[in-house]
Amino acid sequence: MSTAEQVSEVYNKSAQSYNDASVLPAVLLESQLIKLAIGDAVDLVVLDIGGGSGIHAREAVEAGARRVDIVDLSPEMLKVAEGMEKSLDRKGCMRFFEADVAKPMDHLPLDAEYDIVMANWVFDHAGDVDTLKAMWANISKYLKPGGRFLGIRRADLLGPAASTDKYGLSLKNVKPTPDGFAYTCQFHVTPAWEFDGKTVEVSYSGSLEMHEKSGLRDTEVIPYEDTKAVKSDPGYWELWLQRPVFAVVRGTKKIV
Numbered sequence: 001m002s003t004a005e006q007v008s009e010v011y012n013k014s015a016q017s018y019n020d021a022s023v024l025p026a027v028l029l030e031s032q033l034i035k036l037a038i039g040d041a042v043d044l045v046v047l048d049i050g051g052g053s054g055i056h057a058r059e060a061v062e063a064g065a066r067r068v069d070i071v072d073l074s075p076e077m078l079k080v081a082e083g084m085e086k087s088l089d090r091k092g093c094m095r096f097f098e099a100d101v102a103k104p105m106d107h108l109p110l111d112a113e114y115d116i117v118m119a120n121w122v123f124d125h126a127g128d129v130d131t132l133k134a135m136w137a138n139i140s141k142y143l144k145p146g147g148r149f150l151g152i153r154r155a156d157l158l159g160p161a162a163s164t165d166k167y168g169l170s171l172k173n174v175k176p177t178p179d180g181f182a183y184t185c186q187f188h189v190t191p192a193w194e195f196d197g198k199t200v201e202v203s204y205s206g207s208l209e210m211h212e213k214s215g216l217r218d219t220e221v222i223p224y225e226d227t228k229a230v231k232s233d234p235g236y237w238e239l240w241l242q243r244p245v246f247a248v249v250r251g252t253k254k255i256v
């Protein structure tokens with residue numbers, strides 16, 4: 001089975017439980033960081049690559065986005081996103097496309113350029129540097145000059161916050177690969193579920209190589225300390241803050 005088929009199969013299975021994870025402390029922190037990264041999106045059009053069940057796409061709509069286009073490999077994840085949209089009393093805020101974002105997307109009726117391109121967790125399905133580069137090529141192509149990139153990536157896989165279940169999810173089976181690490185991420189919800197991720201050194205290390213090659217400037221990691229979660233209980237997050245397990249990164253595409 002190809003990597004793309006494997007990803008589709010795994011997310012096909014966990015699509016229904018994916019939204020259950022939203023109550024976990026680390027996932028709440030993630031959402032708060034993303035909301036800070038999205039900021040004011042009034043009237044903006046957003047491309048969400050690997051957007052899955054639409055958790056962050058809905059946050060972009062709540063921040064004012066006129067439309068979010070989700071591209072994802074898993075039809076079942078897209079169905080969950082579509083079902084949620086149908087249940088909400090709004091129309092035309094989202095479009096759904098099934099495709100591999102590490103491949104050309106020219107066959108999709110996407111806009112030529114977007115105000116915001118988001119890539120949340122999708123880098124953790126790029127097992128090698130070439131796949132990651134392909135994702136970035138597409139991010140760069142679809143982001144308009146002056147537009148905003150934001151994305152979540154793995155950070156410290158080996159620190160104490162990665163292995164504890166204190167924050168609701170934990171990493172196990174962390175093993176080196178030629179380009180980085182493979183791991184299993186467990187979600188401590190009922191029913192529990194997990195996915196296998198991979199992250200390459202140039203992604204989890206915090207290197208800005210890909211961002212810079214893609215023409216981004218002012219790239220920053222959204223400070224955890226700016227979230228409500230950390231502000232309201234810094235003691236609880238102490239272990240996390242020592243060696244955070246993921247990072248939300250934001251940058252702006254240069255105007256040439």
Ligand SMILES: C[S@@+](CC[C@H](N)C(=O)[O-])C[C@H]1O[C@@H](n2cnc3c(N)ncnc32)[C@H](O)[C@@H]1O
Binds near residue numbers: 056074125
């Ligand atoms: C961990 S989920 C994250 C979903 C969503 N971005 C979020 O943060 O809630 C990863 C998603 O990326 C999708 N994905 C992984 N590799 C992909 C690829 N090459 N092309 C398109 N989607 C991909 C999976 O199908 C899955 O829905």
Ligand SMILES: *[C@@H]1O[C@H](CO)[C@@H](O)[C@H](O)[C@H]1NC(C)=O
Binds near residue numbers: 005006008012
């Ligand atoms: C995922 O689900 C769709 C139906 O929604 C199915 O057509 C597809 O074959 C499934 N993918 C895999 C790899 O099982």
Ligand SMILES: CC(=O)N[C@H]1CO[C@H](CO)[C@@H](O)[C@@H]1O
Binds near residue numbers: 103104105106134137
């Ligand atoms: C539109 C675009 O730049 N698509 C690229 C996405 O990544 C694949 C793999 O590198 C390229 O072939 C596409 O040209």
